[in-house]
Amino acid sequence: MGQDAFTQLVDAYYAPLYRFALSLARNPADACDLTQQTFYVWATKGGALRDVTKVKTWLFTTLYREFLRGRRRGARMTAIEDLPPGADDVAAAEADVALNMDAQQVVEALQDVDDVFRAPLTLFYLEDLPYQEIADMLEVPIGTVMSRLSRGKAQLRAALARQAAEGASKVIPFPNSQRKTS
Amino acid sequence: MNTTEVKFILQARRPDGSDDAEPRFAEALAQAQRDPELAEWLAREQAFDAAVAEKLRGVQPPADLRAAILAGARMSRPVAFWRKPQVLALAACVAVLLAVVALWPVARRPVAGSTDQLALGVMSEVGSEAHRHGMPQANGELRTLLTKAGTRLAAGVPMEMEQLKADGCRSLKIGGRDVLEVCFQRGGTFHLYVARRKDFEGDAEPMFRERGELASVAWTDAKHAYVLVTQDGVQALRGVF
Numbered sequence: 001m002g003q004d005a006f007t008q009l010v011d012a013y014y015a016p017l018y019r020f021a022l023s024l025a026r027n028p029a030d031a032c033d034l035t036q037q038t039f040y041v042w043a044t045k046g047g048a049l050r051d052v053t054k055v056k057t058w059l060f061t062t063l064y065r066e067f068l069r070g071r072r073r074g075a076r077m078t079a080i081e082d083l084p085p086g087a088d089d090v091a092a093a094e095a096d097v098a099l100n101m102d103a104q105q106v107v108e109a110l111q112d113v114d115d116v117f118r119a120p121l122t123l124f125y126l127e128d129l130p131y132q133e134i135a136d137m138l139e140v141p142i143g144t145v146m147s148r149l150s151r152g153k154a155q156l157r158a159a160l161a162r163q164a165a166e167g168a169s170k171v172i173p174f175p176n177s178q179r180k181t182s
Numbered sequence: 183m184n185t186t187e188v189k190f191i192l193q194a195r196r197p198d199g200s201d202d203a204e205p206r207f208a209e210a211l212a213q214a215q216r217d218p219e220l221a222e223w224l225a226r227e228q229a230f231d232a233a234v235a236e237k238l239r240g241v242q243p244p245a246d247l248r249a250a251i252l253a254g255a256r257m258s259r260p261v262a263f264w265r266k267p268q269v270l271a272l273a274a275c276v277a278v279l280l281a282v283v284a285l286w287p288v289a290r291r292p293v294a295g296s297t298d299q300l301a302l303g304v305m306s307e308v309g310s311e312a313h314r315h316g317m318p319q320a321n322g323e324l325r326t327l328l329t330k331a332g333t334r335l336a337a338g339v340p341m342e343m344e345q346l347k348a349d350g351c352r353s354l355k356i357g358g359r360d361v362l363e364v365c366f367q368r369g370g371t372f373h374l375y376v377a378r379r380k381d382f383e384g385d386a387e388p389m390f391r392e393r394g395e396l397a398s399v400a401w402t403d404a405k406h407a408y409v410l411v412t413q414d415g416v417q418a419l420r421g422v423f
Contacts, residue, residue, distance in 0.1 A: 010251050018243040032247050039251045095226065098233035106237035125235045127198050146194040153193060156234070 010039060013059050016126050019107075020060060023122040024067045026111045034070070038063040057129060061137040064119060097164045109159035117152030120145050185220060188213050192224055197232040295357045297384025297407050301400040303356035304375040304409045305393055307363070316352075317365040317373070324349035328366040328374070335410060336388065336423050338403035339376060346376060368422055370414035382407035388423065390416055399423055 017038055021031035041062050049058055098106060113121055123134050135142045183191075191210040194201070201207045214220040307313050320328050324346060327333055339346070343362060347353060351362035359381040365373050379402055388401040398411045399419050412418050 007252060010248060014248055014251055015243050018247060019238055019241050022241060023238075028244060032244060032250070035243070035247060036251050036254055040254060095229035095233045098230060098237060101237065103237045103240035106234060107241055110234075110238070122238070124194070124196060125231070125238045127196050127200065127235060131194070131201070146190065149194050150190060157230075 006043070009042070009055065013056060014039070016128050017059060017063055019126060020119075020122050021063055021067070022107055023110045023118055024064070024115075034063055034066055037066050041066070057133045057137065060123070060129060064137060097160050101160070101163065105163055106160070109156055109163055112159035112162075113152050113155040117148045117155060120148045121152035121156065124149055183210065183213055185217070188217075188220055189223065193227055195228070197228055197235050294381055294383045295359065297382050297389065297400040297402060297409070299357055300361070300375070300377060300382045300384075300407055301389070301391060301398050301409045302393075304361070304363075304373070304411055305396050305398055307354065307356070307375075308373050308396060308411045308413075309394070313373075318350055318352035318363055320350045320364045320366050322349040324351070324364065325366070328364070328372075329368055331368070334423065335374070335408070336401065338406060338408065339374075343376070343378065351376070370412055370418040370421075372418075372422060373411045375409040375411070377407045379403070379405050379407055390419065392416060 014035060018031055018035045021034035021038075022028060025031045025034055038059055042059065046055075046058070049055065101109075110118065110122060119138060120134055123129055123137075129137070131142050131145055135145045138145065140148075188210045191206055192214060195207055195211070202211060211224075214224045319325075324339070324341065327339065327341075341349070343360070346362050346364070349364075351364045354361055354363055356375075356377070359377060361375050361377045363373065363375050365371065382402070384400065384402050384407060386402050388399050390397070390399045392398075395413050396411055397414075397416045397419055398409055400407070400409045402408065410419060410423060
């Protein structure tokens with residue numbers, strides 16, 4: 001791949017990859033590292049990919065694998081059987097809650113979602129990959145992707161609600177002034 | 183499909199509608215449109231998803247990330263194997279070696295033929311139309327030598343190649359090597375071919391052979407290889423040999 005083609009590839013995918021990385025890694029520095037590492041892997045091994053239509057999936061999959069490789073797997077993973085059930089309904093105000101937050105707050109809420117749900121949830125919102133490719137990437141059946149998505153959404157709503165509540169409670173109390181009387 | 187199943191499917195419906203063509207989503211959507219309560223739930227769900235997706239898309243990478251990716255990849259991109267210094271050096275060595283071999287004088291010199299090859303070559307030449315229409319005749323010292331009744335060619339022709347050419351021999355190539363040709367009459371018609379000894383290896387012992395109407399004898403001395411050919415038979419050859 002020539003330099004121009006590589007630049008075009010970076011321009012097309014580095015932003016969504018960074019967003020995905022940010023949701024996984026929980027901080028911008030690690031997200032940058034993950035994104036860079038993904039393109040490094042592409043630069044060294046991407047030539048072996050024969051189907052050019054799979055470039056996007058290849059990049060997201062590589063980023064996710066790099067993320068998994070770079071951490072102690074299992075330490076922060078939530079076992080599926082220990083998960084709480086998903087919320088049944090959505091409060092009507094939740095869309096407004098999300099809309100009234102800035103992007104950083106939404107990302108922080110997303111980062112509160114358990115790892116196992118966060119990857120499919122972020123990919124769902126990035127709208128970049130079809131379900132089958134998300135399933136292939138996570139190496140789980142489509143039904144499992146949808147199940148994790150359901151539970152991830154429930155955790156995201158809860159996290160957004162917490163943030164909204166914390167924001168509302170962040171009222172700086174008026175300091176008690178003790179007037180000195182003479 | 184009950185309400186819980188419809189919700190399970192539709193909560194996975196992406197806000198941009200890219201999943202709507204899939205049968206399971208299409209069926210769940212159709213059911214939601216028939217059920218006002220489900221339709222209301224779906225509207226809230228889609229509004230929530232659209233809001234989160236919009237916020238997520240609003241996250242901008244750090245300003246220097248793109249430049250860092252391009253610079254880092256440029257630095258770490260593997261060099262094509264044929265551009266690696268070691269490979270280039272090896273290729274240069276091979277090229278030099280090939281050049282040396284190609285230019286080596288010994289290697290360029292053709293391997294010496296045999297007097298058998300010379301004999302077969304000249305017999306073909308004698309049988310050709312070109313030869314019959316232009317038989318070179320000897321003159322000078324060579325003519326004297328060849329036509330003298332007592333001369334026995336088995337002792338060879340004590341003349342250098344250049345002198346033979348000067349005395350009427352025609353030059354031709356047999357097997358890529360220089361061969362001189364001269365014809366003379368002495369109780370028959372004879373065709374003598376002379377080549378450098380180093381170009382045609384063979385025994386000093388004469389080798390007589392017959393092919394069709396032609397008879398020949400091949401032999402060598404210290405400097406030259408010879409073939410004498412005639413259409414007058416082996417006995418005629420022996421008369422001058």
